[in-house]
Amino acid sequence: MGQLTIGNLAKHAQVNLETIRYYERLGLLPSPPRTQSGYRLFPDDAVRRLQFIRRAQELGFSLKEIRDLLGLRLRPGTRCADVRGRAEAKIAEIDEKIRSLHAMRKALVRLVGACSGRGPVSDCPILESLAREEHQ
Amino acid sequence: MGQLTIGNLAKHAQVNLETIRYYERLGLLPSPPRTQSGYRLFPDDAVRRLQFIRRAQELGFSLKEIRDLLGLRLRPGTRCADVRGRAEAKIAEIDEKIRSLHAMRKALVRLVGACSGRGPVSDCPILESLAREEHQ
DNA sequence: CTTGACTCTGTAGTTAACTACGGGGTTTAG
DNA sequence: CTAAACCCCGTAGTTAACTACAGAGTCAAG
Secondary structure, three states: OOOEOHHHHHHHHOOOHHHHHHHHHHOOOOOOOEOOOOOEOEOOOHHHHHHHHHHHHHOOOOHHHHHHHHHOOOOEOEOHHHHHHHHHHHHHHHHHHHHHHHHHHHHHHHHHHHHHHOOOOOOOOOHHHOOOOOOO | OOOEOHHHHHHHHOOOHHHHHHHHHHOOOOOOOEOOOOOEOEOOOHHHHHHHHHHHHHOOOOHHHHHHHHHOOOOEOEOHHHHHHHHHHHHHHHHHHHHHHHHHHHHHHHHHHHHHHOOOOOOOOOHHHOOOOOOO
């Protein structure tokens, strides 16, 4: 373990090979070392990084946002207050998403309940419940 | 209240006017009644519907998925078990998203903590925590 | 030592989700 | 009653995020 060609990485992470090169160009994956003949050799934790990217996309983050998220770390040389600020902003954004998902969930649970109960409720718009709660 | 031209709807819901026509074509908004000259007249709850769509997009749902979500309702003529099944599947998907967001949140909180504490923790990949937990 | 599977780069094509535009009719404020 | 501001439809252009392809080099099994 510890060295993956691009094809093997693609297999393990279940993404298209070309997507990996694309992400590298966009700065989502650090450029890996190469063999003397130019082949990429990825560390095996690149698999997790790719999975993180895919999952974050499913949560509604753009690749640009994900790049920023992945860049959030404390290295000597980064200003702590800056990292902290950006992290806190992201936390707030995540809390907002969680709240919205809970509202959506609640509406669906209500729908399922009305279904088994055959209650007179919920003929009309169920999901309209999720209006943007004055989101900045 | 009660009747919105497409331009007013666009203003109230903060979306581009052309986007509204686009959503109507895709079946995300029901085709509204028209004036005798052909102008659309939307009921005012179209605003909430548009906000729902936008919010759901930010949560990572595609327009196709959102159309399905909005179609989930109990009308006489829809098979209850079917609606129920689809709703339950959506609930499971939402729970998965919520779990992932919590994992992401936790990692960010840890980052902020390490920041103020100047702990030796978390130089390296913080967000790698969010790997796809064997997602079906 | 060749053949098939990989890899490289650069460029072009695709899909989803808009967004804009042109050429026309309609409404309304002055 | 006319000019600005709307609206109509159809079509074309844009952006993000892939995905494919062409032409050439590399590696590994037999």
